[in-house]
Amino acid sequence: MDEPVQLPIDGVLDLHSFRPKDIKDLVPEYLAACRDKGIFQVRIIHGKGMGNLRRSVHAILRRHPDVISFTLDHPEYGGWGATLVYLRLT
Numbered sequence: 416m417d418e419p420v421q422l423p424i425d426g427v428l429d430l431h432s433f434r435p436k437d438i439k440d441l442v443p444e445y446l447a448a449c450r451d452k453g454i455f456q457v458r459i460i461h462g463k464g465m466g467n468l469r470r471s472v473h474a475i476l477r478r479h480p481d482v483i484s485f486t487l488d489h490p491e492y493g494g495w496g497a498t499l500v501y502l503r504l505t
Contacts (some may be wrong), residue, residue, distance in 0.1 A: 424448045429460040435468055442475045446502060450481060455502045458488065463496040476500060 422428070428445045430438060442459065449457050461468040476485045481503050488497035 422448075424452050424454070426454040426456060427458045427460070430468060430472070431460065431462060435471065438468070438471060439475065442472060443479060446479065446481060446500065450502055455504055457500040457502065458493075458497055459500060460493065460497045463494075466495075469495065469498070472498060 422445065424445070426449055428442070430441075433441060446457060449455070459472055461472050463469075473485065476482045476498070483501045483503055485498050485500045487495045488499050
């Protein structure tokens with residue numbers, strides 16, 4: 416059985432070391448942990464690749480009740496390889 420991975424809750428989630436099937440639970444749990452720590456802007460690094468992981472992350476974000484909005488990162492800081500997420504304050 417896989418051991419749980421301890422992630423630093425610092426507002427940056429890099430998905431490169433996770434299996435795509437794990438993001439369904441990982442992304443919402445990470446967003447909740449960020450809100451608990453008072454972090455309301457989160458950067459999710461999903462990579463550029465074929466765009467499948469990005470589409471999956473965006474589908475999760477569209478349905479998440481605490482997400483106000485999200486956008487691809489500035490081209491200078493990852494562009495379409497990362498997404499900036501803005502969370503509700505309360």
